[in-house]
Amino acid sequence: MINWKAIIIGFILTIIFTSILNLIIGSFGSYISIITAGIIVGYMVNYNWINGAIHGGLIGILGGIIAVIIILIVGGGPYLMETLGILLTVEIIADVILGAIGGAFGAKWHKKV
Incomplete structure (x- = not known):
């Protein structure tokens, strides 16, 4: 069963982390943001690593769309629409x-802590 509260929290964290990290380290910040939010969401769902990976993948889809929009706004180029x-x-x-890797890691980490 999907924990939508965790997905929404992960999505909001992804937006915040991506916005901050893209300004500091460039577009690579979106990848770090997805992994970090995936770990947090995987830790929150606390079922097993598969469920953590599913939840992390879901925030990866949502976060990926937002990350692309942010990359377009911050670093848009003349041929960007073609690609x-x-x-x-x-x-x-x-x-x-x-996101799935982060979610699986977070869920497994919660079991060990």
Whole structure:
């Protein structure tokens, strides 16, 4: 069962972390944000690593969309509209994978603590 409260919290954290880290370290900050939010959400759901990975993947989808929008606003280039479809697809796939890894780690970490 999906814990929507954890997903919403993870989504909000992803937006905050991405906004801050993109200003500090560039577009790489969105990846760190997804992993961090995934760990927090995985820790919050506290069922097993599979459920943590599912929740982390969900925030990866939502966070990936927001990260692409932020990247477009911060670093838009003249040919960016041509590569938007590729960028969006690659960014969301990467964010889902990173969110799932973070979520699985967070859920396993909660079991050990």
